[in-house]
Amino acid sequence: MTTAANDLHPEQLRSLLHFYADAGVEWLLEEEAVDRIAEFEAMRAARGASAQREAAPVQQAARQAPVRQEQPRAAAPAPMPPASMPNVAIPDSQAIAEAEFAASSARSLDELRTAMETFNGCNLKTSARCLVFAEGNAKPSVMVIGAMPNADDDRDGQPFSGRQGAMLDRMLTGIGLARDDLLITNIVPWRPPGNRPPSQREADICRPFIERQIALAEPNQLLVLGNFAARFLFRSNDTIHQLRGDWREIEISGRKVPAFATLHPQDLATAPISKRLAWQDLLAFRAGLRG
Numbered sequence: 001m002t003t004a005a006n007d008l009h010p011e012q013l014r015s016l017l018h019f020y021a022d023a024g025v026e027w028l029l030e031e032e033a034v035d036r037i038a039e040f041e042a043m044r045a046a047r048g049a050s051a052q053r054e055a056a057p058v059q060q061a062a063r064q065a066p067v068r069q070e071q072p073r074a075a076a077p078a079p080m081p082p083a084s085m086p087n088v089a090i091p092d093s094q095a096i097a098e099a100e101f102a103a104s105s106a107r108s109l110d111e112l113r114t115a116m117e118t119f120n121g122c123n124l125k126t127s128a129r130c131l132v133f134a135e136g137n138a139k140p141s142v143m144v145i146g147a148m149p150n151a152d153d154d155r156d157g158q159p160f161s162g163r164q165g166a167m168l169d170r171m172l173t174g175i176g177l178a179r180d181d182l183l184i185t186n187i188v189p190w191r192p193p194g195n196r197p198p199s200q201r202e203a204d205i206c207r208p209f210i211e212r213q214i215a216l217a218e219p220n221q222l223l224v225l226g227n228f229a230a231r232f233l234f235r236s237n238d239t240i241h242q243l244r245g246d247w248r249e250i251e252i253s254g255r256k257v258p259a260f261a262t263l264h265p266q267d268l269a270t271a272p273i274s275k276r277l278a279w280q281d282l283l284a285f286r287a288g289l290r291g
Contacts, residue, residue, distance in 0.1 A: 095121035095205050103212035109138050112212055116189060122205045124190035124198070130157045134185035134213055142177065142289070143219035144168070144184045145210070146264060147228035148198055154191035159184050160265070167265040168225075171278065175286040183217050185210070187232050203232060215253040220290060222250070222257055226264030233259060240267070245281050247288055260285045 098121045106112035113133045119125070132149040135158055144160075152162025160168045169179055188198045188206045198206070214222070224230050227240040233250055234243060240263060249256045262281035263274055 092201050092204070096208070099205050100208040103208035106212060106216070109134065109213065109216050112209065112216060116209055119209075122190065122202060124188065124192055124202055127193045128190035129154045131189050132157060132159050132186060132191070133189060134183050134217070135159055136179060136183045137181055138183065138217060140181065140183040140217060141220045142182050142223055143214065143217055143221070144172075144182055144223045144225065145229050145233065146184075146186045146225045147232075148186050148188040148195075149191040150195055150266075151191065153186075159186055163269070164265040167268060171265065171282060174279070175282045177286075183213075183219065185213055187229050197228060207232075211252050214257065215255070218255075219257065221285075221288075222259035223285060224259055224261040226267060229264075230261040234261070240264075244277070245284060258288070260288065 099119065102115040102119050103112065106115050113131070116133065117131055125131075128149070132153045146160065149159065150162070150164060152164070153159055156162070158165075168184075172179060172182070187210050188202060189209065192198055192202070222233070224233055230240050230243040231237065234248055236243060240261065243261045244263065246260070248259050248261075250259050251257075260281070262285065263278045268275050268278055
């Protein structure tokens with residue numbers, strides 16, 4: 001069953017367009033669906049028939065032409081080897097080493113932002129609109145860490161903007177925390193195309209930057225949001241449902257920082273029934289805050 005845009009309520013159409021934008025769709029190419037497979041088969045059949053018609057006169061002439069003695073031909077010169085192309089890709093190990101050097105050289109969050117803006121070792125930077133850097137209190141008691149920017153963040157240049165940001169604000173307000181008092185950031189500072197999960201290589205390249213952010217901000221506690229961020233920071237293969245709800249310690253630059261994982265706002269938007277679990281986590285997180 002097909003539904004035309006004219007049949008949708010404005011709120012439904014707005015939600016649908018938001019869904020397409022979050023999925024990475026940027027252009028509507030056709031007014032109606034096109035069966036590309038059938039179209040391709042028809043084009044291939046037409047090309048085959050045309051080739052047969054063109055070949056028929058040539059084959060007829062070849063059969064009627066007298067046989068001629070072939071003259072020996074001079075040997076063709078050996079082909080020149082193709083010119084070698086320089087490999088412009090940065091090897092993983094080199095990109096990670098460059099990220100570690102750039103991060104360790106920063107003595108403040110402002111210097112770290114500048115270092116990340118000039119860093120070209122991560123391919124995500126080429127497709128993202130902008131760097132989405134940490135925002136909020138530079139010396140916070142609590143640092144909130146998500147996975148990666150989404151389309152709203154990439155457009156606005158701020159972490160947790162748009163609908164996910166509004167939901168995060170409600171989560172924090174419910175336990176008496178205000179965004180301005182916190183430092184909010186993501187593991188990966190550039191939006192992956194189509195909001196796909198970052199690859200292992202991309203995560204490894206970005207690790208020095210997020211760890212340096214934590215070291216420079218010196219938070220008393222970390223609130224970790226979602227499956228990717230929890231696995232990354234806890235260096236675990238468990239799921240967010242196995243990692244959520246408990247305090248753990250991670251070591252950053254020789255300093256142990258208490259960290260607590262819960263569900264990401266996107267998880268709550270996808271499965272609203274999970275809000276009950278997130279609320280339990282937030283209450284436990286609030287009870288364990290210090291400083």
